[in-house]
Amino acid sequence: MSSSSPDITIPADLRPSDGRFGSGPSKVRADAMAALVAAAPTYLGTSHRQSPVKSVVGRLRAGMGELFALPEGFEVVFGNGGAAYFWDVALFSLIERRSQHLSFGNFSESFTTMVANAAHLDSPDVIESPAGTHPEAKPNPDVDAYALTHNETSTGVAMEVLRPAPAEEGLVLVDATSAAGGMRVDPGQFDVYYFSPQKGFGSDGGLWIALCSPAALARVDKIKATGRWIPESLSLATAIENARLNQTYNTPGLATLFLMCDQLEWILANGGLEWAASRCETSTNILYGWAEKSDFATPFVADHAARSPVVATIDLDDSIDAKAVTKVLRANGIVDTEPYRRLGRNQLRVAVYPSVEPDDVALLTGAIDHVVSALS
Numbered sequence: 001m002s003s004s005s006p007d008i009t010i011p012a013d014l015r016p017s018d019g020r021f022g023s024g025p026s027k028v029r030a031d032a033m034a035a036l037v038a039a040a041p042t043y044l045g046t047s048h049r050q051s052p053v054k055s056v057v058g059r060l061r062a063g064m065g066e067l068f069a070l071p072e073g074f075e076v077v078f079g080n081g082g083a084a085y086f087w088d089v090a091l092f093s094l095i096e097r098r099s100q101h102l103s104f105g106n107f108s109e110s111f112t113t114m115v116a117n118a119a120h121l122d123s124p125d126v127i128e129s130p131a132g133t134h135p136e137a138k139p140n141p142d143v144d145a146y147a148l149t150h151n152e153t154s155t156g157v158a159m160e161v162l163r164p165a166p167a168e169e170g171l172v173l174v175d176a177t178s179a180a181g182g183m184r185v186d187p188g189q190f191d192v193y194y195f196s197p198q199k200g201f202g203s204d205g206g207l208w209i210a211l212c213s214p215a216a217l218a219r220v221d222k223i224k225a226t227g228r229w230i231p232e233s234l235s236l237a238t239a240i241e242n243a244r245l246n247q248t249y250n251t252p253g254l255a256t257l258f259l260m261c262d263q264l265e266w267i268l269a270n271g272g273l274e275w276a277a278s279r280c281e282t283s284t285n286i287l288y289g290w291a292e293k294s295d296f297a298t299p300f301v302a303d304h305a306a307r308s309p310v311v312a313t314i315d316l317d318d319s320i321d322a323k324a325v326t327k328v329l330r331a332n333g334i335v336d337t338e339p340y341r342r343l344g345r346n347q348l349r350v351a352v353y354p355s356v357e358p359d360d361v362a363l364l365t366g367a368i369d370h371v372v373s374a375l376s
């Protein structure tokens with residue numbers, strides 16, 4: 001197998017209209033960029049404590065409530081740093097003493113490790129399963145929070161968000177970074193659903209968003225009242241106070257907020273979460289269906305129910321060098337189909353968040369076929 005990039009040109013009729021299939025940062029819609037450019041003169045470069053920016057944050061808070069059908073009493077909270085940063089927020093402001101973690105890929109494992117290293121918390125209850133599968137949560141009276149991952153972006157495994165135990169017996173904290181906006185979820189099944197804007201919300205990174213239930217808000221107050229030392233930028237209580245004023249604790253990326261708001265309102269205008277989830281399923285079904293018929297490609301996730309509807313992982317036969325395939329695709333403007341770097345498989349990983357056109361996914365499968373036959 002060689003990773004040198006042969007000079008293969010993908011014919012024009014097999015080229016997607018947009019070549020971005022990355023898991024994050026992901027495709028930003030051209031219409032969203034045009035709207036940002038149009039708004040820029042009175043928006044970019046203005047105070048985040050004044051109305052142009054605060055009104056975008058207000059629209060985001062209301063729109064998220066509508067998209068996820070959040071019940072009364074939920075709060076939509078924002079902070080700088082992204083989902084990985086929110087793990088630190090959670091271990092300071094949401095986990096009281098001990099948490100259970102489902103660990104089944106790089107992201108869920110990272111949060112588990114951070115909690116295990118936190119001196120103020122007890123060792124977590126960790127339930128693991130091999131890459132390409134997911135474990136099930138188990139009710140445990142000794143934990144006060146359950147850490148779930150809706151879509152494990154590193155492996156392309158998704159799982160339904162379900163409370164492992166009655167609501168009063170533990171908070172359900174869901175890493176929804178790549179799932180949010182592209183997968184259905186019942187807000188009755190979580191206490192915190194957190195994510196970043198650069199995946200399904202087709203914006204840029206550096207921000208976290210957390211949908212917090214009344215029980216989560218109560219936990220934040222309870223932990224604060226114990227006097228636990230919490231760094232200010234990691235304090236969910238501080239973020240909540242700011243969110244209620246349509247602000248963030250410190251300066252956020254204004255373009256990021258704007259693009260996320262545009263994407264959210266675009267999804268709502270098209271029919272909301274059901275529309276977006278169906279669109280993503282259409283796209284991944286094209287990929288899984290193609291792989292199942294192909295004589296050189298196979299969906300990595302064997303269990304159909306666990307196959308992600310937003311990030312498809314497709315193994316290639318050993319006779320084909322996936323690195324050579326992704327290199328040729330990249331040279332032809334089709335980017336970020338490489339597998340998660342630490343998974344180490346001969347694989348393609350294709351993210352199809354709501355921004356991606358299903359027709360482009362169909363063209364992508366034709367382009368891959370063309371490249372593979374040209375390479376062999």
Ligand SMILES: *Cc1c(COP(=O)(O)O)cnc(C)c1O
Pocket residue numbers: 024081082083084085107149151152153154175176177178196205206207
């Ligand atoms: C991308 C991702 C993260 C990290 O998000 P950042 O915005 O880079 O902090 C965490 N969890 C999952 C499941 C992800 O897909």
